[in-house]
Every structure is written in C-alpha cells, then in structure tokens.
Amino acid sequence: MVKIEIDSGSGFCFGVVNAIKKAEEELNKSGILYCLGDIVHNNHEVDRLKAKGLITIDHEKLKELHDVKVLLRAHGEPPETYRIARENRIEIIDATCPVVLQLQKKIKESYKDTDKTNSQIVIYGKPGHAEVNGLVGQTDGKATIIEGIEDLTKINFDQEIRLYSQTTKSVEGFKHIVSEINRKKKEGTSFLFYDTICRQVANRIPNIRDFARKHELILFVSGKKSSNGRVLFEECLSVNPQSKLVSNKDEIEESWLEGKRSIGICGATSTPKWLMEDVYEFLKSKLQD
Numbered sequence: 001m002v003k004i005e006i007d008s009g010s011g012f013c014f015g016v017v018n019a020i021k022k023a024e025e026e027l028n029k030s031g032i033l034y035c036l037g038d039i040v041h042n043n044h045e046v047d048r049l050k051a052k053g054l055i056t057i058d059h060e061k062l063k064e065l066h067d068v069k070v071l072l073r074a075h076g077e078p079p080e081t082y083r084i085a086r087e088n089r090i091e092i093i094d095a096t097c098p099v100v101l102q103l104q105k106k107i108k109e110s111y112k113d114t115d116k117t118n119s120q121i122v123i124y125g126k127p128g129h130a131e132v133n134g135l136v137g138q139t140d141g142k143a144t145i146i147e148g149i150e151d152l153t154k155i156n157f158d159q160e161i162r163l164y165s166q167t168t169k170s171v172e173g174f175k176h177i178v179s180e181i182n183r184k185k186k187e188g189t190s191f192l193f194y195d196t197i198c199r200q201v202a203n204r205i206p207n208i209r210d211f212a213r214k215h216e217l218i219l220f221v222s223g224k225k226s227s228n229g230r231v232l233f234e235e236c237l238s239v240n241p242q243s244k245l246v247s248n249k250d251e252i253e254e255s256w257l258e259g260k261r262s263i264g265i266c267g268a269t270s271t272p273k274w275l276m277e278d279v280y281e282f283l284k285s286k287l288q289d
Contacts, residue, residue: 002287007266008209011026015074015097016040027052034070042223074128076100078137085145103196108138110162120159124177125166144272163193168228171202205235212236218243222268222277228233229268249282
C-alpha cells in the first residue's frame with residue numbers, strides 16, 4: 001500500500017488565519033465585505049470566500065467607495081490607504097499581521113531619524129509585493145528595495161544604511177545580503193541591520209526539508225502568486241528532486257505516481273488545509289482502491 005502523508009506543519013500562518021476569521025465573521029453578519037487585494041495568495045481560497053460575499057478590490061476602486069466596510073489583509077497597507085478610508089467614511093477591518101505591524105512601526109520610527117543621521121532605509125524584499133508596498137509607504141516612498149545581490153548598486157554607500165527585511169524572506173538570503181553590504185561599505189560608515197523575518201515562516205524551512213526527505217514524491221500545493229510558496233517549494237526541490245508544484249489536484253500527472261510507495265503533501269503559509277486534503281483524497285482514490 002502506498003503511504004500518503006499531509007505535512008502537519010504546512011498551511012495558513014497566524015496572520016492569514018486571523019484575516020480569514022475576520023472576513024468570515026463579517027460575512028456571516030452582513031453577507032458582503034470588500035477586501036483590498038486578494039485576502040491570500042491562493043485563488044481557490046479567494047473563490048471560496050467570494051462565494052460567501054467577499055469582493056476583492058484594488059486601490060483605484062477603494063478611492064471610489066464610500067460608507068462601506070473594507071478588510072485590510074495580513075500583508076498590511078501604507079498610511080495613504082488609511083487616509084483615503086477616513087476621507088471616504090470607510091470602516092476599516094484591520095487584519096494586518098502583528099509581525100508586519102511591528103515592522104511598519106520600526107521602519108516609520110527609523111525613517112523619522114534619517115535626516116538627523118544622514119541615513120537611508122533599505123528593505124530586502126520583492127518589489128511590488130503588498131507587504132513591501134506597505135513598508136515603503138512608512139518612508140513616504142523613499143526606501144530602497146533590494147531583492148538580491150545584483151540590487152546593491154541601488155544603495156548609496158556614502159550614507160548610513162539601515163536594513164530591514166520583508167517578513168517572509170529567507171534568513172539565509174538576508175544573511176548573505178548583510179555580508180555583502182559589510183564587504184562593500186566604506187570604512188567609518190555605519191551599517192545597522194534588523195532581522196525582521198517572521199520565525200513562524202522561517203522555521204518552516206528546516207521542517208519542510210525534513211518532510212521532503214521522508215518521501216519518494218512531494219506534491220507541494222500552492223497558489224502561483226505566493227512568494228512564500230516559491231521559497232518553500234525550492235527548499236523541497238533542493239532535498240528531493242521528485243518535488244512537484246501544483247495549485248490543486250487537477251494538475252497532478254498520473255505518471256508522477258507510478259512506482260511510488262511514499263508520497264508527501266505539503267504547502268505554503270497561504271495554502272488552505274482543505275486544498276491539501278483534496279489532494280490527499282484524490283491520491284487515495286487513485287492509489288488505494
């Protein structure tokens with residue numbers, strides 16, 4: 001019999017659980033709620049909540065709304081969003097992750113000192129990512145975003161550098177950036193760095209590696225837009241070349257299953273448990289008849 005196992009450590013992180021809980025509570029009361037951006041980077045979960053009355057909007061649509069309720073998802077938002085809400089009498093249901101909220105406050109305080117210290121704010125993160133947009137917003141749009149070593153040319157090494165990280169980036173990647181900045185910075189120039197990576201996310205890396213090693217085939221279930229999903233899938237792939245990325249059971253190719261005696265199912269912090277369970281039931285029907 002083929003062994004099929006769902007990774008108990010995979011699935012929504014606290015921030016996503018909290019956002020979905022708040023959305024469902026409001027939908028159960030009123031049957032309608034606006035959400036600024038996808039509540040989670042998983043189309044199947046977005047569709048499930050859409051069927052309950054959740055309406056996903058963008059920032060342009062937000063400007064047109066008045067006297068409604070809008071959920072801010074776990075990624076957080078820049079100050080401009082709150083200003084628009086106040087002007088348009090929009091009631092904000094704020095589901096910003098506490099870890100992100102704390103980071104926003106740190107960057108805002110640090111930015112206030114930039115003139116006095118002749119410093120610059122640098123954020124290690126993905127340009128255009130919702131969380132990063134919210135972080136840059138704390139600096140009036142003046143923070144420098146770097147995604148890798150190739151972006152270090154954006155930094156002014158004549159100024160003091162204060163480095164922060166998007167909460168879902170890899171710890172190893174952050175350490176590499178710190179090392180390279182230390183190597184490039186001019187002697188006597190101050191460089192302050194703050195490891196602001198969420199450990200609930202980062203700690204999944206060693207755990208998911210262990211899980212991937214245990215099985216002949218790994219089915220990693222994740223939405224294509226999930227930044228965290230790409231990071232964790234690459235970790236699976238690094239220890240188990242027989243790792244496949246799927247967004248649902250319909251993307252599973254039966255040829256992958258041939259001859260396999262042990263299959264593991266895991267996912268991102270944006271992957272709902274019910275989606276991994278769907279994959280589990282599909283495999284059971286195919287392999288354990």
